Amino acid sequence: MSEPMTIPPDAPLDPPGPRRALFEIYDEGFTCDTWGGVETALWHLVEGVRELGVEAEFYPCAQGADLDALAERVVRERVDAVFPLVESPLFDGGEDAVADEGPDVPELRRRVVRIWHDLSRLSPDLSTPPPCPVHALGATVPSGGHCTAADAFPDGPTREVFLRDLPWTRCFGSRTYIPWAVDHLPPQDLRDPSGPVLLQLGKTSVDQARVCLDRLTGAGVPVRAIFATWSKEGRDARELVAPYAASDAVEVVDSYDIRTEWKRVYAGARLFVLPSVFHETFNFAAAEALQLGLPVATLDDCGALAGFASLRAATVAELMDAVVARGGAARPAQRPWTGWREVAHRYASLIAAPRHAPATGV
Ligand SMILES: [Zn+2]
16 A cells, blocks of 8 residues: 655646656567557657657556556656556446545546547447447437436546547547557558558458458468457467468468568558448547558448548448459548657647646546
């Protein structure tokens, strides 16, 4: 257990000097085998805020699990903002869990900025959350119904960052919208209309992955496969692909560091195909494909990912038909416009924002 906070309550909340921020990262860190969208986002975000003078450090989940220790560090080091992953125990358990917390944890909570990099706290299967009957657009007066975000601390004091303004974000009182960026890669046109289909597997069932592979290889379309290896479906798909790769029908790019090996992944492909049944908050793989001149094909209901797509279909089978018929002629959608400098500026402003809100409401 940590000591109670010793800073008097009337002390200035914003001491002079550099701003300080802590960012939680998965325990694997930044090794390329587990690199995914969260790593891409946090890596470039932290690089950006450091250039703006913020003292930013990463801490692993294993440290973030001990809220009392993290809170004691935040108070001791006068940290201005903490960015936990969505899985953090800070977002577990509702009022009962809060009642048992140590004396510094309210100070930690006041500094927390939650970036909604996935929706698992609202939608455990990562599908699109249902509309909230209390906070739906136009419901200016709470109707007395049950808020669908009630278990996710919608009333603060955490500040919430969403990547887009969508109906389910309106349950949260203190919210900001900041998209991610993709200009860590240079804008280029690396597409070859006769090249392989770049197919990412792991965001639909392994049966549906088999539909993709059979349809494409059956039509004689060359395939380059990559995997969302953080998911069980992704690991299963990697095993599924092995016999296809042995027959040269499918090229596998199994592990790569996107910071240096983006050409190995994307260059020379005709389009990027990602059948995802998740509500994607952004999707770096698709944004990177667009940045490099590749059109994107995906399912209709997949959150922000659908906004990047030139080809869409309701089912995996229909999507593969479209890819076979029209994949070579598809034109890429517009590139995402936000840059990391702007993203970093907006986060630096959040980090520097005066912490006026009292530590109540938790
Ligand atoms: Zn609500």
